[in-house]
Amino acid sequence: MSPTSQRILHIAIPSIISNITVPLLGLIDVTIVGHLGSASYIGAIAVGGMLFNMIYWIFGFLRMGTSGLTAQAYGAHDLKEVTRILLRSNSISLMLALALLILQYPIRLIAFELIDTSAEVQQLATLYFHICIWGAPATLGLYSFSGWFIGMQNSRFPMFIAITQNIVNIVASLPFVFVFGMKVEGVALGTLIAQYAGLFMAYLLWLRYYRPLRKYISRKQLFTHDAMKxxxxxxxxxxxxxxxxxxxxxxFTSTGAAFGDVVLAVNTLLMQLFTLFSYIMDGFAYAGEALTGKYIGAGNRQELQRTIRHLFGWGIALSLAFTLLYGIGGKEFLGLLTNEQSVISASGDYFYWVLAIPLAGFAAFLLDGICIGATSTNIMLKAMVVASGSFFLIYYSLHNVLHNHALWLGFIVYLALRGIMQALLLNSSSLRTAR
Known part of the structure; x- marks a missing residue:
């Protein structure tokens, strides 16, 4: 294996493990309340978890932006700027977390106006929300640390943190629920403790392995106009x-629901296959962030181009492998997720769309990572605007004829256009090799 591929895998593999591990926090919560004897508890955790996923998803820029900027400073061997980037990112994380805490009541009121639940589920989900929202400083702070670690070419630390969080969540939640009888609030407290345990571990790892950078901690040039801009x-x-x-x-989810419960279930199950593929490709996107930023910061165009070629080599190979895997065993995998025969039978009408996902989507993931590493984020935005606009245009033009197939056609085109547009825009502007 070439040294370039080894460097890619050194970052990608721990990132993939982290991606797979992160959803376990929510799964653990659902598993615990699933043994409390009422469906309302499961509903409350599902609603609360969905709400936090949406909130924190929006703030994902904290991780991605920090990663690209850090990687470029690292490649340029600018240790002062590397340290300042972490301080700036954590400062913004703290300010945004405080805003969420201050606005938690209107956020909750607006959310439950949009989410249709029973009174009991809403009451329990409200309790879960107002406990877990206090984890916002830890969660957003971890976004900054994770992005910084990846920018420093170190994806192992985010993996260690994610695994630790899951262990702490289990150890904390079980006694709260089954010993102290706290039910939903016990699960929420366990999650909250796990979030702060992750942040504390990130800080300890930074102190242990990046202690020499402490001498660069200073207010001088921390919040300069150019840096903040x-x-x-x-x-x-x-x-x-x-x-x-x-x-x-x-x-995609809400419109699929309008076609009936069976179609909604089919779309949900088939999207699990997309999610599985995305976990793998995101790992290689993280490698793209770290290595692209590093070589741009170092002004090393030759190694940058070599890395991009190897990334796309891995992307093509994995997309072909996933297409083959889904073609051979995809329907059997759906059988593991449900035993509802009407859903499994109906999935056959839409399954070929899943086979198109890997080849249509792999470039979008890789180019996202490359654009983040190059801090060419405006290219990402332009490509996403065109792709998402095409998604809605295709659906509204064809939904009366194709129905749910129009959703899937729009989604496949949306994935493909993200990659195509980024490739065209990157080609026209070229990757910068100097910060």
Whole structure:
């Protein structure tokens, strides 16, 4: 295996493990309340978890923006700027977390106006929300640390933190629920403790392995106009891009529900296959962030181009492998997720759309990572606007004829256009090799 591929896998594999591990926090909560004897508890955790996923998803720019900027400073061997980036990112994380805490009541009121639940589920979900919202400083702070670690070419620490959080969540939640009888509030407290345990571990790892950087901690040049302008420009583009992504995802789910419960179930199950593929490709996107930023910061165009070629080599190979895997065993995998024969039978009408996902979507993931590493986030935003606009145009043009197939056609085109547009825009502007 070439040294370039080894460097890619050194970052990608721990990132993939982290991606797979992160959803376990919610799964653990659901598993615990699933043994309390009432469906309302499961509903409350599901609603509360969905709400926090949406909130924190919007703030994902904290991780991505920090990653690209850090990688470029690392490649340039600018240790002062590397340290300042972490301080700036954590400062913004804290301010946003405080805003969420201050606005938690209107956020909750608006959310439950949009989410239709029973009175009992809403009451329990409200209790869960008002406990877990106090984890916002830890969660957003971890976004900054995770992005910084990845920018420093170190994806192992985010993996260690994610695994630790799951262990702490289990150890804390079980006694709260089954010993002290706290039920939903016990699960919420366990999650809250796990979030702060993750942040504490991130800080300890930083102190242990990056202690020499402490001498660069200073207010001098920390919040300069140029530095803050660049940071907010990068984060603004990623934020707006994420809003477009959320709009497509929410519309896909809610519109699928309008076609009936069976179609909704089919779409939900088939999207699990997309999610599985995304966990893998996101790992390689993180490698793209770290290595692209590093080589741009170092002004090393030759190694940058070599890395991009190897990333796409891995992307093509994995997309072909997933297409083959889904073609051979995808329907059997759906059988593991449900034994409802009407859903399994109906999935056959839409399954070929899943086979198109890997080849249509792999470039979008890889180019997202490359654009983040290059801090060419405006290209990501422009591509996402065109792709999401095409998604809605295709659906509204064809839904009367194709019905649910129009959703899937729009989604496949949306994935493909994200990659195509980014490739065209990157080609026309070229990747910068100097910060």
């Amino acid at each position: 660049r940071l907010f420009q990068v984060n603004r583009d990623i934020f707006l891009r994420t809003l477009c992504l959320v709009a497509v995802t929410v519309f």
